[in-house]
Amino acid sequence: MIIPNPELLSDARFEVKYLDSHQTDAREGEDVIRGLTSSPKTLPPKYFYDSKGSELFERICQLPEYYLTRTETAIITAACEEIVTITGVCELIELGSGNSQKTRLFLSAYESLGKPWRYIPIDVSRETLYYSALKLCHDYPLLSILGLVGTIEQALLQLPPSCHKRMLIFLGSTLGNFTPDETEEFLRLLRQILNPGDYFLLGIDLQKPIDIVEKAYNDNQGVTAAFNLNILSHLNWRFEGNFDLSLFKHQAVYNFEKHQIEMYLQATESHKVRLNKLNLEISFDEGEKILTEISRKFNLQNMITLLAKYDLNTVKFWTDKDNWFALILSQLKATNLC
Ligand SMILES: C[S@@+](CC[C@H](N)C(=O)[O-])C[C@H]1O[C@@H](n2cnc3c(N)ncnc32)[C@H](O)[C@@H]1O
Known part of the structure; x- marks a missing residue:
């Protein structure tokens, strides 16, 4: 729950407009349905960024490997x-x-x-x-x-x-x-x-050089892995889902042809997941991947x-x-x- 500072809020120089009501997720959820029912499975990277995802991204920015x-x-x-x-x-x-x-x-x-x-x-x-x-x-x-x-x-x-x-x-x-x-x-x-x-x-x-890029997305402390997995936590709270994060692992590899890092979440065993708010059930095979982000160079x-x-x-x-x-x-x- 946000508790704004009332003194600052009364400032006429400050206004925030919400274009994206989280209640109207039927529309937003469509991109999740499309991504998770396509082959290979994908998710839009914007779902990394709930408040925990943004905090994790700020930690990534401090990492020695993350030169960007x-x-x-x-x-x-x-x-x-x-x-x-x-x-x-x-x-x-x-x-x-x-x-x-x-x-x-x-x-x-x-x-x-x-x-x-x-x-x-x-x-x-x-x-x-x-x-x-x-x-x-x-x-x-x-x-x-x-x-x-x-x-x-x-x-x-x-x-x-x-x-x-x-x-x-x-x-x-x-x-x-x-x-x-x-x-x-x-x-x-x-x-x-x-x-x-x-x-x-x-x-x-x-x-x-590719090794510099790959290290930036595979840091030693596992912060990028936590950031990647957080996309599933985000879907869980936003769409009443039951993703079990322990059944996925982080992967980030460089695609030489496309000059891009591809970040995946790979299922470690076959299982099913439900997102109640989207009325969606998805099956994962062991080893199946979700492409969560590309980072083109x-x-x-x-x-x-x-x-x-x-x-x-x-x-x-x-x-x-x-x-x-x-x-x-x-x-x-x-x-x-x-
Ligand atoms: C890679 S971070 C960069 C943050 C900051 N501009 C920087 O340079 O450090 C991407 C930012 O874009 C936001 N973002 C990602 N996808 C978005 C979208 N589709 N629409 C609006 N914001 C988005 C995220 O919440 C995050 O703050």
């Missing part, structure tokens, strides 16, 4: 002043904002411009979004926050109108969780939603070309010294006016 967060943070630290100089004051919209920790670097840089402005974090993880937004409101006096709890697609389709220039931020290589088709669909949607001159700031994990030039295909022209990009991660600032072409 610290590499991206170093790039943002070095680039954020320049980005603010390029864009000037603008409304920031962040997809899959999580705890907005890295975004604070931008928020501090924009706050130093000394003008009121707005930040719109979007995330499916309601408690994480709520509490981080509340803290940000407290820490940045010039900032107004409109948190949108829901999926990226829902939120993009329901963005409030704005007469300001906007920058859409998508960090953590979360884009890597989309298949190539989903990525193109997403970019098509961005082209429709953004106004000419608006910015898109994207953080992507780049292709690198990108080629920087290919991504720049793909962005350009959707009229997002790269203004500048930044990488680390090893070329492990990249931050790309692109801008929607002015010719897209009509």
